[in-house]
Amino acid sequence: MSATPTRRIPAVVTLLALLALTGCAVGRGHPAHARQVAAAEATASASAATPSVSPSVTAKPAFKSLAWYVSQVPTFPEAPVPQPVPLPTTGSAPFWHRLPTDQKVAFITIDDGGLARPPGVIDFIWEARIPVTMFLNSPAAAEHTDYFRQIEAVGGVVENHTIAHNSLAGRSYDYQRQEICGAADRLEGLFGKRPTLFRPPFGEHDSTTLKAAHDCGAKAVFHWTETVHEGKVRYQTPEKVVQPGDVLLMHFRPALMDDLLAALKAIHRAGLTPALLEQYVR
Ligand SMILES: [Zn+2]
Numbered sequence: 254m255s256a257t258p259t260r261r262i263p264a265v266v267t268l269l270a271l272l273a274l275t276g277c278a279v280g281r282g283h284p285a286h287a288r289q290v291a292a293a294e295a296t297a298s299a300s301a302a303t304p305s306v307s308p309s310v311t312a313k314p315a316f317k318s319l320a321w322y323v324s325q326v327p328t329f330p331e332a333p334v335p336q337p338v339p340l341p342t343t344g345s346a347p348f349w350h351r352l353p354t355d356q357k358v359a360f361i362t363i364d365d366g367g368l369a370r371p372p373g374v375i376d377f378i379w380e381a382r383i384p385v386t387m388f389l390n391s392p393a394a395a396e397h398t399d400y401f402r403q404i405e406a407v408g409g410v411v412e413n414h415t416i417a418h419n420s421l422a423g424r425s426y427d428y429q430r431q432e433i434c435g436a437a438d439r440l441e442g443l444f445g446k447r448p449t450l451f452r453p454p455f456g457e458h459d460s461t462t463l464k465a466a467h468d469c470g471a472k473a474v475f476h477w478t479e480t481v482h483e484g485k486v487r488y489q490t491p492e493k494v495v496q497p498g499d500v501l502l503m504h505f506r507p508a509l510m511d512d513l514l515a516a517l518k519a520i521h522r523a524g525l526t527p528a529l530l531e532q533y534v535r
Pocket residue numbers: 364365414418454455
């Protein structure tokens with residue numbers, strides 16, 4: 254994944270600011286190792302912050318505090334070296350419910366952006382090293398740019414989810430192109446990087462969508478295989494367990510911390526490791 258200097262410089266500045274705020278001195282090493290380190294640090298800092306009656310008593314982090322969420326994150330198997338999937342050269346973007354891969358990874362995606370933006374999510378993503386792809390509506394991204402830039406600074410990637418969040422299926426090429434290219438242009442202006450992935454609102458699309466998405470710079474169009482809402486994973490496939498390449502969908506809603514944790518636990522139960530979609534589609 255390449256980044257232009259115009260994007261990287263503010264991201265690094267924001268990251269340094271975050272580091273100063275959290276006092277976190279851990280580099281971004283191997284994700285699995287980093288998760289363990291982050292959890293250990295969170296436990297240590299929670300203990301240090303608690304008035305100590307007896308040094309032998311280890312304080313538990315308060316329920317649903319940031320340290321609690323981090324402490325609940327499982328330790329994952331080591332992530333494989335990403336093998337990017339082949340992309341068609343047909344002039345249309347492929348449409349995938351799950352990434353066509355046998356690698357033992359699954360992907361967390363967060364949609365929309367206009368409804369709610371829990372502030373704890375930024376530190377949770379950083380502390381637990383959660384790879385996330387954000388499919389944003391461009392007006393929400395424009396109104397709350399700082400929030401999404403902070404998630405970007407801790408490793409998240411911004412992708413395209415149209416301007417108006419209308420169903421695209423059956424609409425004209427010009428309408429669909431305006432919704433997809435218009436959002437891509439705006440997101441590129443806000444974040445310094447043009448989106449390379451697209452998710453149609455409600456997953457509703459037709460062949461025109463895939464052509465327009467391709468013409469607007471999308472390498473692939475994604476549906477999903479699981480939804481996560483208020484801490485519950487709902488499987489949309491017969492297996493009822495996360496499969497390699499699965500794409501988990503959640504939204505910027507008030508319970509996003511719980512949704513992220515539920516997704517991580519479901520991925521862990523399946524023997525998989527969370528990975529970044531953009532490392533597999535490039
Ligand atoms: Zn949406």
